[in-house]
Amino acid sequence: MSHMSYTRLMAVDRDQVLRSAAALLTRRPTATMDEVARAAGISRATLHRHFAGRDALVRALESLGVAECEAALDRARLDDGPAGDALRRLVREIEPAAGLLAFLYGENQLWEDGGDEPWARLDTRIATVFVRGQQGGEFRIDLSPVWLTEALYGLVASCAWATQAGRVAPKDFTHMVVELLLGGALRREEA
Amino acid sequence: MSHMSYTRLMAVDRDQVLRSAAALLTRRPTATMDEVARAAGISRATLHRHFAGRDALVRALESLGVAECEAALDRARLDDGPAGDALRRLVREIEPAAGLLAFLYGENQLWEDGGDEPWARLDTRIATVFVRGQQGGEFRIDLSPVWLTEALYGLVASCAWATQAGRVAPKDFTHMVVELLLGGALRREEA
DNA sequence: CCGCGATGAGACATCGATGTCTCACATGAG
DNA sequence: CTCATGTGAGACATCGATGTCTCATCGCGG
Numbered sequence: 001m002s003h004m005s006y007t008r009l010m011a012v013d014r015d016q017v018l019r020s021a022a023a024l025l026t027r028r029p030t031a032t033m034d035e036v037a038r039a040a041g042i043s044r045a046t047l048h049r050h051f052a053g054r055d056a057l058v059r060a061l062e063s064l065g066v067a068e069c070e071a072a073l074d075r076a077r078l079d080d081g082p083a084g085d086a087l088r089r090l091v092r093e094i095e096p097a098a099g100l101l102a103f104l105y106g107e108n109q110l111w112e113d114g115g116d117e118p119w120a121r122l123d124t125r126i127a128t129v130f131v132r133g134q135q136g137g138e139f140r141i142d143l144s145p146v147w148l149t150e151a152l153y154g155l156v157a158s159c160a161w162a163t164q165a166g167r168v169a170p171k172d173f174t175h176m177v178v179e180l181l182l183g184g185a186l187r188r189e190e191a
Numbered sequence: 192m193s194h195m196s197y198t199r200l201m202a203v204d205r206d207q208v209l210r211s212a213a214a215l216l217t218r219r220p221t222a223t224m225d226e227v228a229r230a231a232g233i234s235r236a237t238l239h240r241h242f243a244g245r246d247a248l249v250r251a252l253e254s255l256g257v258a259e260c261e262a263a264l265d266r267a268r269l270d271d272g273p274a275g276d277a278l279r280r281l282v283r284e285i286e287p288a289a290g291l292l293a294f295l296y297g298e299n300q301l302w303e304d305g306g307d308e309p310w311a312r313l314d315t316r317i318a319t320v321f322v323r324g325q326q327g328g329e330f331r332i333d334l335s336p337v338w339l340t341e342a343l344y345g346l347v348a349s350c351a352w353a354t355q356a357g358r359v360a361p362k363d364f365t366h367m368v369v370e371l372l373l374g375g376a377l378r379r380e381e382a
Numbered sequence: 383c384c385g386c387g388a389t390g391a392g393a394c395a396t397c398g399a400t401g402t403c404t405c406a407c408a409t410g411a412g
Numbered sequence: 413c414t415c416a417t418g419t420g421a422g423a424c425a426t427c428g429a430t431g432t433c434t435c436a437t438c439g440c441g442g
C-alpha cells in the first residue's frame with residue numbers, strides 16, 4: 001500500500017517540522033523558508049513538499065496554534081468553579097504555546113483583512129468565561145468581555161516577548177500574566 | 192540664501208509626510224513605499240528625497256514616536272501625586288500616539304537584535320513610576336516594574352489594534368487600558 | 383540484487399519591493 | 413521674461429525571497 005510506505009518511509013515527521021518552524025519563527029518572525037528548512041534539519045525542497053509555500057506553512061502553524069489553544073481550554077475546564085480560578089488554569093495550560101501564540105498574534109496584525117475564522121470559536125469560549133465571571137459578580141462589568149479577551153492575548157504575547165528578551169523570568173510567566181489580568185497593579189485593600 | 196529658498200519652496204512638509212506615513216502604517220504595517228507616498232499626496236521620488244529608504248522612514252517614525260511619548264510623559268507629570276493617578280494621566284496623554292506606538296511595537300518584535308537604544312530612557316521613566324508606587328505601598332510588589340512597563344506597552348498596542356478592528360470603542364480606550372492595568376478584572380472587595 | 387520512493391543539492395525563472403536615474407513641468411524669485 | 417529649484421512620472425537595474433524543476437543519492441522492501 002502506498003499509504004503504508006508513505007507512513008514508514010517519510011523520514012521527516014510533518015508535525016516535527018511544524019514544531020521546529022514554530023520555535024524558529026517565534027524567535028525570528030521574518031525567517032526565510034531556507035532557514036526554516038535548516039532549522040528542521042531538512043532541505044528547502046522537502047520543506048516545500050510538505051507545505052506548498054510560506055502561506056501554507058503559516059496557515060498550518062495557525063491551525064496548530066488554534067488546536068493547542070483548544071486543547072488548553074479543554075484542560076482548563078473553564079466552566080468549573082470560580083471564573084478567576086478558571087482563568088488561572090487557562091493561562092497555566094496555555095503557557096507552553098505562548099511563543100507560538102505571540103508569533104501568530106503579531107502575524108495577524110500584518111494582515112489588513114481579518115482572517116479570523118479559525119479564532120472565532122476560541123474568542124467566544126474565552127469571552128464566555130469573562131461573561132460568567134461578570135454575571136456571578138466576580139468580575140467588574142465596566143471592562144467588556146471582548147476587551148478582556150483581547151487583553152489576555154496581548155498580555156500573553158507581551159510576556160512571551162519579554163521572556164525571550166530576558167526581561168521576565170520564564171518561571172514567572174503564568175504569575176505575571178494572570179495576576180496582572182485579574183488583580184491589576186494596585187494593592188488590594190487590606191479589608 | 193539656499194537655506195531660505197529651501198524652507199520656503201519645500202511644498203511638502205517633512206513632518207506632515209511623517210504623520211500621514213504613521214497613520215497609514217498604523218493600519219497597514221506592510222504598506223509599500225509607493226503607498227506611503229500616495230497617502231502623503233506626493234510621489235515616490237519626493238518621498239525618497241526626504242527619507243533615504245524604508246529603513247530611514249521607519250527610524251524617523253521611531254524618533255517621532257519616542258518624541259511624542261516623551262512629551263506625553265512630561266505632560267503627565269509622573270512625579271506628582273499618587274502613582275496610580277500618574278499612570279492614568281500617562282495613558283490619557285499617550286492615547287493620541289497609541290496607533291503609532293502599536294506599529295513601532297509590532298515592528299520591534301520583527302528585529303532579532305533589540306534596537307532598544309531610543310526606548311531605554313522612556314522605559315526607565317515609566318518603570319520609575321511603578322517603583323514609586325511600590326515603594327509607597329500603592330502598588331503590589333510581586334509584579335516587577337519591568338514587566339509592568341512591558342504590559343503597559345502591550346495593553347496600549349492591543350487596545351489600539353482592537354479599536355481599529357472595531358472591537359473596542361475609541362472613546363473607551365483610556366478607561367479600558369488604565370483600569371485593567373491598575374485594577375485588573377476582579378471586582379474590588381466592597382470593604 | 384533491483385527498483386521504488388523520499389530526500390538533498392542546486393540551477394533556474396519569477397515576482398515584488400526597492401533604489402537610482404532621467405526628463406519634463408510648474409512655480410516663484412530675480 | 414528667465415532661470416533655478418522642487419516636483420511628478422516613469423524607466424531601469426538590483427536584490428532577496430519564493431516557487432519550480434532536474435538529477436543524483438540513499439535506504440528499504442521485494
